[in-house]
Amino acid sequence: MNQVPERLMHWVRWGLAISWIVLIVSLFYDPISLILTDSDNLTSPFRIHPETCILLQGECLPQTPYSLGVRIFWSAIVPAAIFIVFVFGHDTWRRICPLSFFSQLPRALKLQRHRKVVYEGIVSYELISIAEDSWLGKNHLYVQFGLFFLGLTARLLVVNSNPVALGMMLISTILSAMLVGILYAGKSWCQYFCPFAPVQAVFTGPRGLLGSHAHQQPQFPVSQSMCRTNDNISACVGCKSACIDIDAEQAYWENLEQPARRFVQYGYVGILIAFFLYFYLFAGNWNYYFSGAWSRDDAIGMLFKPGFYLLGQSIPLPKLIAVPLTLGLFTVLAYFALSRVEKAYRAYLRQHKPASRQESHHTIFTLVTVFSFWFFFSFAGRPILNTMPSFIVLGFNSIVMIAGSIWGYRTLGRTQSQYQNIAEPARENRESDSNSPAQRLRQPAHHQPDSSDSTATSPDHIAKLEVTQTRPKS
Numbered sequence: 321m322n323q324v325p326e327r328l329m330h331w332v333r334w335g336l337a338i339s340w341i342v343l344i345v346s347l348f349y350d351p352i353s354l355i356l357t358d359s360d361n362l363t364s365p366f367r368i369h370p371e372t373c374i375l376l377q378g379e380c381l382p383q384t385p386y387s388l389g390v391r392i393f394w395s396a397i398v399p400a401a402i403f404i405v406f407v408f409g410h411d412t413w414r415r416i417c418p419l420s421f422f423s424q425l426p427r428a429l430k431l432q433r434h435r436k437v438v439y440e441g442i443v444s445y446e447l448i449s450i451a452e453d454s455w456l457g458k459n460h461l462y463v464q465f466g467l468f469f470l471g472l473t474a475r476l477l478v479v480n481s482n483p484v485a486l487g488m489m490l491i492s493t494i495l496s497a498m499l500v501g502i503l504y505a506g507k508s509w510c511q512y513f514c515p516f517a518p519v520q521a522v523f524t525g526p527r528g529l530l531g532s533h534a535h536q537q538p539q540f541p542v543s544q545s546m547c548r549t550n551d552n553i554s555a556c557v558g559c560k561s562a563c564i565d566i567d568a569e570q571a572y573w574e575n576l577e578q579p580a581r582r583f584v585q586y587g588y589v590g591i592l593i594a595f596f597l598y599f600y601l602f603a604g605n606w607n608y609y610f611s612g613a614w615s616r617d618d619a620i621g622m623l624f625k626p627g628f629y630l631l632g633q634s635i636p637l638p639k640l641i642a643v644p645l646t647l648g649l650f651t652v653l654a655y656f657a658l659s660r661v662e663k664a665y666r667a668y669l670r671q672h673k674p675a676s677r678q679e680s681h682h683t684i685f686t687l688v689t690v691f692s693f694w695f696f697f698s699f700a701g702r703p704i705l706n707t708m709p710s711f712i713v714l715g716f717n718s719i720v721m722i723a724g725s726i727w728g729y730r731t732l733g734r735t736q737s738q739y740q741n742i743a744e745p746a747r748e749n750r751e752s753d754s755n756s757p758a759q760r761l762r763q764p765a766h767h768q769p770d771s772s773d774s775t776a777t778s779p780d781h782i783a784k785l786e787v788t789q790t791r792p793k794s
């Protein structure tokens with residue numbers, strides 16, 4: 321995927337971004353859904369069936385026409401993004417992600433913030449990056465996970481069924497991505513703010529099933545989803561090191577033992593289970609979730625309804641509190657439980673051979689990812705998928721099982737030294753390549769491919785680029 325010309329991907333991204341805008345507009349004004357979901361429209365597969373009773377806390381939900389845009393976004397687009405990351409690799413997703421596209425618009429429009437740098441009497445203007453040793457640089461994974469937590473809470477409370485709320489959430493996310501693109505260099509939005517980035521890290525692991533392998537490509541000038549110009553020349557400004565867009569596996573091994581990375585990996589399992597389980601805890605049955613009724617209920621009117629309904633009894637804790645409580649509790653429990661499992665596994669390994677912390681992390685991370693993939697697709701997309709013929713459902717189930725098994729098998733046997741044995745020679749080739757970004761920055765400005773990205777020429781900046789692009793470290 322990384323070898324598909326950037327010019328073509330540029331138009332693909334435009335197409336997807338425009339589709340996204342159309343979807344957002346439909347959340348505010350949508351005469352078509354009303355027709356397609358009308359119970360009298362016997363030819364529509366989306367029509368509601370007033371004779372069906374879907375129970376919510378012991379009462380039948382009123383069957384009224386609803387917005388298809390909401391259903392499509394949550395039950396098709398979001399699951400598709402996870403599937404693409406896991407199966408086709410994060411690099412495929414990051415080259416088509418509409419949010420990444422919007423965050424890059426300020427660069428294309430030359431609206432990025434610069435600071436003045438004077439070096440040996442020469443004045444130049446440098447793009448501003450988030451420093452690795454800043455608070456955000458050190459804690460961005462916690463921040464991103466926190467935003468993800470807020471997003472899921474908002475989903476369960478309002479956004480799952482209210483088209484206007486979903487539209488406003490998407491617009492504010494797009495504007496945030498653009499603002500970060502104005503304030504900071506490179507893909508700072510993706511690296512430091514995007515709430516979906518931790519999920520990508522979980523489902524990518526060291527490498528996607530069919531993703532490209534940066535360390536095996538000594539000749540190709542740009543790797544994976546690395547920032548590049550339309551002429552396929554690197555436009556990297558070193559906004560992150562190690563960068564998942566340049567080499568996902570390098571980033572994986574380097575970050576594996578960071579406490580924040582561990583929190584994301586283990587906390588994600590908890591929040592994932594809690595998210596889907598909450599539909600049952602709230603409604604008192606699974607039909608509420610699998611029928612998709614949650615995408616058409618009166619979410620705002622239910623904010624102060626009892627948040628749990630168990631064994632035929634409602635528990636008088638408002639939904640407004642029950643949702644964050646459930647998500648938070650499961651996140652913390654999963655984190656501590658899996659940390660203990662990891663410790664116990666390391667102790668077990670040590671009885672048989674000298675085992676490193678990295679080895680136990682990697683094994684438990686891998687099992688967690690495979691479980692998360694299977695668990696996610698046991699629920700995600702089902703409200704739409706379950707309306708299709710059974711051979712399609714069975715086919716999809718088989719793909720999910722096979723993809724998870726192959727990914728798990730390949731990843732469990734993977735080690736950092738296997739990666740380095742191939743990566744080191746390739747890195748030496750890249751360093752000697754006159755096309756490498758650090759080498760190019762040493763060239764006179766008129767030789768640089770995109771002056772909007774290459775205003776930074778201070779030794780500090782060149783050093784940072786070299787660190788970003790020439791790892792791995794041992």
Ligand code: SF4
Nearest residue numbers: 506547556557559563
């Ligand atoms: S480090 Fe370079 S390639 Fe990676 S996101 Fe930042 S600018 Fe893009």
